[in-house]
Amino acid sequence: MQKLCSSSLWPVYGLDALRQLEHHLQSGSPRPLMQLAGLAAAQLALAIAPHAQRIWVAAGPGNNGGDGLEAALQLHQWGKQVLVSWMGSTAHTSPDVLLAWQRASAAGVALQSAVPEAWAKNMNDQDLCIDALLGLGANRALGPEMQACVQAIQKFPGQVLALDGPTGLNLENGQWMGSSDAQTVAVRADHTLTFIAAKPGLFMGHGRDACGHIWLDDLGHRANDSDVPPQAWLNAAYAPPVKSHASHKGSHGDVAVIGGEPMALRGMGMTGAAVLAATAALHAGAGRVILSLLSGQAIDHAPPDLMQRDWQRLDLEQLHVVCGCGGGEAIRARMPEVLQRSAQLALDADGLNAVADDPGLQNLLRQRAELKPTVITPHPLEAARLLKTSTAQVQSNRLQAAQNLATLFHCTVVLKGSGSVIAATGQTSRINTSGNGRLATGGTGDVLAGLVGARMAQGLGPFEAACCAVAQHGQLANNWPAELPLTASAMAQHLR
Known part of the structure; x- marks a missing residue:
């Protein structure tokens, strides 16, 4: 895992390319990528909020929510008080997300569907919220239930860690999802952990304000292992030309x-x-x-x-x-x-x-x-x-x-x-x-x-x-x- 800074010359991949990279990684990994992503998220959570006693994970119905469930499992096993608000359904989810839910449930992670209003009253600025509602590929306006969850995150007293990208931000272009007033229901994260490779929307448009510090865990991806070309590169710092002594x-x-x-x-x-x-x-x-x-x-x-x-x-x-x-x-x-x-x-x-x-x-x-x-x-x-x-x-x-x-x-x-x-x-x-x-x-x-x-x-x-x-x-x-x-x-x- 590494922090991406303004001087990083780093490849950036769009949605289609990332899907190819994800498939390539999953086929060669002995462990599900969702579990690797959850472990990385839990490790970063401890690094940025080492004194947090309570951690609220807002987990969406898709793969991003599965990453959040896996992170919650790890943090629970490490002795943290973890509560997950899961917006999915065991009857209508992917096999990977269902497995993550089963693992978290079996380990005793507190799971519920509602925003934890009563529990949240006891949280303070040392605690942490993990935004795992929506990730790569999301591009539509948020529904009422998702909006309510985002609004609760906006009021959270401690730090917010977004997985893949802040909910409400289009990771392809850095614009708010939906109408122009969608900014009122978008997460502003203190930290963003993105997986496999950097996404363009994190560095453009509203992404510059919404993401906070950006971290990358490649989940084992190496540029030389794939022939998928990047969509762009981050622009590195350049040293101005130096005038030689003999010039005029x-x-x-x-x-x-x-x-x-x-x-x-x-x-x-x-x-x-x-x-x-x-x-x-x-x-x-x-x-x-x-x-x-x-x-x-x-x-x-x-x-x-x-x-x-x-x-x-x-x-x-x-x-x-x-x-x-x-x-x-x-x-x-x-x-x-x-x-x-x-x-x-x-x-x-x-x-x-x-x-x-x-x-x-x-x-x-x-x-x-x-x-x-x-x-x-x-x-x-x-x-x-x-x-x-x-x-x-x-x-x-x-x-x-x-x-x-x-x-x-x-x-x-x-x-x-x-x-x-x-x-x-x-x-x-x-x-x-x-x-x-x-x-x-x-x-x-x-x-x-x-x-x-x-x-x-x-x-x-x-x-x-x-x-x-x-x-x-x-x-x-x-x-x-x-x-x-x-x-x-x-x-x-x-x-x-």
């Missing part, structure tokens, strides 16, 4: 940032977004950074380290271009040249919106392909516009949406959000695990775009540059002092 400013690439709609166009100037992206590229170590505002005019408040130049005077064929930040409507007229001429391109924000609205620009983006590397960095709404679908559809399968964009436009994609996804044709996607809610502030996406541009300028390929930038961007937020506000401008200046 020309050794680390030239980045041009094109964006910043002027106030005069629509009465809503957005030059700050372009300045943020350029500042990020500068502090991330690009050799030279050129700020090219769409007004064609220089501004006085830009950092003095930045060069400012009219976009028409840019030698795009020699530049790593970051385009779209604060571009507004003004960026549309520039897009054909940017797409056709830029040596390398990081396309963000209004640059993406312009492409989404124009089939001609979409064709130009596809034509760049491998000869002119491109990274696009959409948030879910921008991704939905590009894919001609809804934000909800994008969020329901973020891995697939990112891969669809990569295939459609022949580029590297950073689908931003909780658990940003990095995808490219011919690559196994990455799910980023660094970062936190403090990034939900205006301008942090512009900082990321500038950082991607800098990493490409420093010689990284588009996929590697995107992985590196996203990991570093999130880690900076993780390391930010709690007493200091996290703003995009401050973040850009703390890059390296």
Whole structure:
């Protein structure tokens, strides 16, 4: 068993692949996997709540509930007071779950069907609840009985350990099950123990908030023992490129940032977004950074380290271009040249919106392909516009949406959000695990775009540059002092 952290480069498997792995393991194991999972859960329970005297196991009717019954059996045999609320029926259950129920019952584990309201009054913050209601494959809204049990777990005074994943969370995509208000009846665990392999929903969407500390027990699975490929990998921490003593400013690439709609166009100037992206590229170590505002005019408040130049005077064929930040409507007229001429391109924000609205620009983006590397960095709404679908559809399968964009436009994609996804044709996607809610502030996406541009300028390929930038961007937020506000401008200046 091991704890999965934000620096883990770990394979992630979807439902179908996990079913194959489970079948492979069960056929080669001398002991039922449910018993192994229950033992692992009991061991972790003692580790995280060593002083617990009372342990409540909320067990669902399926295999997840069977894991909970096996955990209850072990804890009971180790001298703990254990009560199981089992929502199943011996007449309507699988042979493995029935065996787990029989073993627990024969050992004297207290079993009942109701939520233990009277018993729960004697529990305190040293005690433990094990959420074994629903696991892998659950994706429907919770019924009334399940909702009542989850609400009781929400009020539990001690720690909560979820098995496989917190009840109410879709382990495929990290979204709440059922309607948008399902969050009111979802478990927020302090710890989550997942079995066999990591699941994508634990690291995306609401999974980042619902799971607490994530632990993995592989139940004997070894990556080399199976030919089932992972759906994705967790994105590991990357060290920023180091400048050698013999290098000079020309050794680390030239980045041009094109964006910043002027106030005069629509009465809503957005030059700050372009300045943020350029500042990020500068502090991330690009050799030279050129700020090219769409007004064609220089501004006085830009950092003095930045060069400012009219976009028409840019030698795009020699530049790593970051385009779209604060571009507004003004960026549309520039897009054909940017797409056709830029040596390398990081396309963000209004640059993406312009492409989404124009089939001609979409064709130009596809034509760049491998000869002119491109990274696009959409948030879910921008991704939905590009894919001609809804934000909800994008969020329901973020891995697939990112891969669809990569295939459609022949580029590297950073689908931003909780658990940003990095995808490219011919690559196994990455799910980023660094970062936190403090990034939900205006301008942090512009900082990321500038950082991607800098990493490409420093010689990284588009996929590697995107992985590196996203990991570093999130880690900076993780390391930010709690007493200091996290703003995009401050973040850009703390890059390296």
